[in-house]
Amino acid sequence: MQILIIEDEVRAANQLQNLLRALDFDYELLGIIDTVEESTGWFQRNQNPDLVFMDIQLADGLSFEIFQKVQLQCPIIFTTAFDQYAIRAFKVNSVDYLLKPIQQEDLQQALHKFQRSKPNVTLNPETLHNFLASMQSTEQREGILVKEGDGFAQLRISDLLYAYSEDSITFGITQHKRVIIDETMDELCPTLDSNQFFRINRGQVVSKTAIQKIAKYFNHRLILTVAHSRDQEFIVSRPKTNDFKSWLNR
Incomplete structure (x- = not known):
């Protein structure tokens, strides 16, 4: 067998x-x-x-x-x-x-x-x-549950620029603030509109509207300049590079 x-x-x-x-x-x-x-x-x-x-x-x-x-x-x-x-x-x-x-x-x-x-x-x-x-x-979700003080609030998907995972916590970034999303990246990413969001690597997903610049990176990867990046690097992993280019052409 x-x-x-x-x-x-x-x-x-x-x-x-x-x-x-x-x-x-x-x-x-x-x-x-x-x-x-x-x-x-x-x-x-x-x-x-x-x-x-x-x-x-x-x-x-x-x-x-x-x-x-x-x-x-x-x-x-x-x-x-x-x-x-x-x-x-x-x-x-x-x-x-x-x-x-x-x-x-x-x-x-x-x-x-x-x-x-x-x-x-x-x-x-x-x-x-x-x-x-x-x-x-499938109809995509419109909101994300985020932590706010001792409770929760709803973040509109349209306001989300990107999300990332750090120390097993998922953070979401908008133009005005950083929030904690009450989901793992594996739970969040499949529910986002694939025409608007792309998971560039295991720990980051970005919206198309947040991408400001795309440059070649070593080992056949790409590096992105993303709005409100908070000094993070956004590197498209090698296995995802071709799919990322196709996504940009939609």
């Missing part, structure tokens, strides 16, 4: 392998990949494995983007820390999904489902197309 693990957290990938061994699951690991870009390249160069374990939130975006670039004909078990993604993944017609931290009993049930269903369970192209279309047409 050949499997591929697509996961950007080393600890989570190791835990999954430990659980598989504990269940005496006989498999050959083809590799562990942590980005959308590398996953796309792997599938373009290799035959489909027997089974893929795929995290939904990867280092350079959502794993659903892989399906827009390559056609997969293999069963997939999605893994995610967020229920909202788990529901979406299940609708893509995967074998199953597992919520993190993965429990041995849940993994065992997913493997039993896979073994009963194979080789008939693969991603249905029509289902996937409809799913991606529904994601792109």
Whole structure:
């Protein structure tokens, strides 16, 4: 049994392998990949494995983007820390999904489902197309809950210039102030309008209107000048550079 693990957290990938061994699951690991870009390249160069374990939130975006670039004909078990993604993944017609931290009993049930269903369970192209279309047409949120004194307030999305993570805290910047957003970056970014906001790296997301200048940076990356930057550097990670350029051309 050949499997591929697509996961950007080393600890989570190791835990999954430990659980598989504990269940005496006989498999050959083809590799562990942590980005959308590398996953796309792997599938373009290799035959489909027997089974893929795929995290939904990867280092350079959502794993659903892989399906827009390559056609997969293999069963997939999605893994995610967020229920909202788990529901979406299940609708893509995967074998199953597992919520993190993965429990041995849940993994065992997913493997039993896979073994009963194979080789008939693969991603249905029509289902996937409809799913991606529904994601792109989903109405975007208008406000963000932020901390204010001992309570909370609502920040309008239209006022947000950029957000970043520091010491496990998510900060949002407007023209007039810095606020603490009551969400992680992984929770916040997928809910923002992808036409207006781009997650340039793991810890920063910027609005198109806040970008003042774009320059080349070493190692094929880009560096941005952003309004009200508070002395921060805004560097577009290498895996995201091409997608960032395409985003700017929309």
